[in-house]
Amino acid sequence: DAGVIQSPRHEVTEMGQEVTLRCKPISGHNSLFWYRQTMMRGLELLIYFNNNVPIDDSGMPEDRFSAKMPNASFSTLKIQPSEPRDSAVYFCASSFSGGESKNIQYFGAGTRLSVL
Amino acid sequence: KQEVTQIPAALSVPEGENLVLNCSFTDSAIYNLQWFRQDPGKGLTSLLLIQSSQREQTSGRLNASLDKSSGRSTLYIAASQPGDSATYLCAVFNDYKLSFGAGTTVTVRA
Numbered sequence: 001d002a003g004v005i006q007s008p009r010h011e012v013t014e015m016g017q018e019v020t021l022r023c024k025p026i027s028g029h030n031s032l033f034w035y036r037q038t039m040m041r042g043l044e045l046l047i048y049f050n051n052n053v054p055i056d057d058s059g060m061p062e063d064r065f066s067a068k069m070p071n072a073s074f075s076t077l078k079i080q081p082s083e084p085r086d087s088a089v090y091f092c093a094s095s096f097s098g099g100e101s102k103n104i105q106y107f108g109a110g111t112r113l114s115v116l
Numbered sequence: 117k118q119e120v121t122q123i124p125a126a127l128s129v130p131e132g133e134n135l136v137l138n139c140s141f142t143d144s145a146i147y148n149l150q151w152f153r154q155d156p157g158k159g160l161t162s163l164l165l166i167q168s169s170q171r172e173q174t175s176g177r178l179n180a181s182l183d184k185s186s187g188r189s190t191l192y193i194a195a196s197q198p199g200d201s202a203t204y205l206c207a208v209f210n211d212y213k214l215s216f217g218a219g220t221t222v223t224v225r226a
Contacts (some may be wrong), residue, residue: 031212043205043216055212091159097212103147105214107160 004108006092012114018080021111024073025094033105034067034077035091043091049075050097082115089113118143122206122217130225135193137220139206144184151180151191152205154219160205164191196224 005024013019025032034046047057049069057067064083069075079086089112093105119142129135139149148167152160164173164180166189172181177194193200203219 033214042218043207045213045215048212050212103209103212104150104162104165106162107152109159112157 006108016081021077023092029094033093037089118215120217128223137191139189147209
């Protein structure tokens, strides 16, 4: 398996623009997570999906952020409008939860976002 | 809310020395604990996972211990090499969430 695939790897945009980050989880996994990593706050969970349904979005900073999972193989994180303080590395992770699984999360390579 | 602390924040050692990285957490009701490695500009690589019922896990030169009752885990890396230079993150799993520490940045000098 190719692992968790994120695109783009780098995104540079201007303040006020819409940004869409994409994630393809590992096939067969039923849980998907979006994280944000900054120097100040470390790694923070933004949102968690289980079986394509958002379970916990309490980490989403504000209404400018939205996430969707239209099917088991694709998710997006959108920021509209973007602000310089959104500059960070955004990670997507997936896992299989249920039964005897160990709930190991596998991380993508991340998207480095710079908002100018 | 689960709080995860890693000490020290940074560590620099000569090649061959053993490394000891510490992690503490406030809520002992964890499902498991993972140690990750992160290289600069890269994603996270899982190194070891310890289930809450286990006391330790070993993989090659790496050994991780878990004392759930005291809320502590330690990662030992034996005979360090320059290739071990990276940031090491501890994360605990409660419910469905991974809560991360800020990491320990390790530099192994040749």
